[in-house]
Amino acid sequence: MEDFSRRTFIGGTIAIVATLVSSQGSNAASTYKLGKTSKFKPGSLLIVTVPGQGQKVSVLATATGFFAFSTSCTHQGFQLQAEGKKLVCTYHGSQFDAKTGNVKAGPATRALTKYRTSVKKGYLYITL
Numbered sequence: 163m164e165d166f167s168r169r170t171f172i173g174g175t176i177a178i179v180a181t182l183v184s185s186q187g188s189n190a191a192s193t194y195k196l197g198k199t200s201k202f203k204p205g206s207l208l209i210v211t212v213p214g215q216g217q218k219v220s221v222l223a224t225a226t227g228f229f230a231f232s233t234s235c236t237h238q239g240f241q242l243q244a245e246g247k248k249l250v251c252t253y254h255g256s257q258f259d260a261k262t263g264n265v266k267a268g269p270a271t272r273a274l275t276k277y278r279t280s281v282k283k284g285y286l287y288i289t290l
């Protein structure tokens with residue numbers, strides 16, 4: 163009986179570890195090419211669709227780099243629009259800073275999800 167319990171424990175532990183490893187694999191970040199950096203003029207705020215993903219993201223181009231965020235409003239998920247250097251939600255009026263993702267006006271209270279950007283050989287990439 164004691165041996166059976168040990169085997170059951172070890173088998174259960176292996177199953178849990180395998181589940182954890184496989185679930186981490188499915189949440190792995192992926193990197194996508196957004197286009198040539200020349201498409202993103204310094205000072206511009208664009209909303210682009212990530213190729214092969216269908217997800218829309220905002221990209222603010224500055225002299226010091228690129229800042230990318232989700233364009234799903236953190237209030238109720240409505241699609242945000244670019245307006246100057248802000249992302250605005252026309253549904254209830256929330257506004258977000260396109261460089262930091264922080265809320266500038268509610269009712270939203272949470273900042274936007276930020277995405278990492280990188281530049282390689284003249285192309286802008288985003289990691290979701």
Ligand code: FES
Pocket residue numbers: 235236237238239240251252253254255256268269270
């Ligand atoms: S869904 Fe954006 S402010 Fe309500």
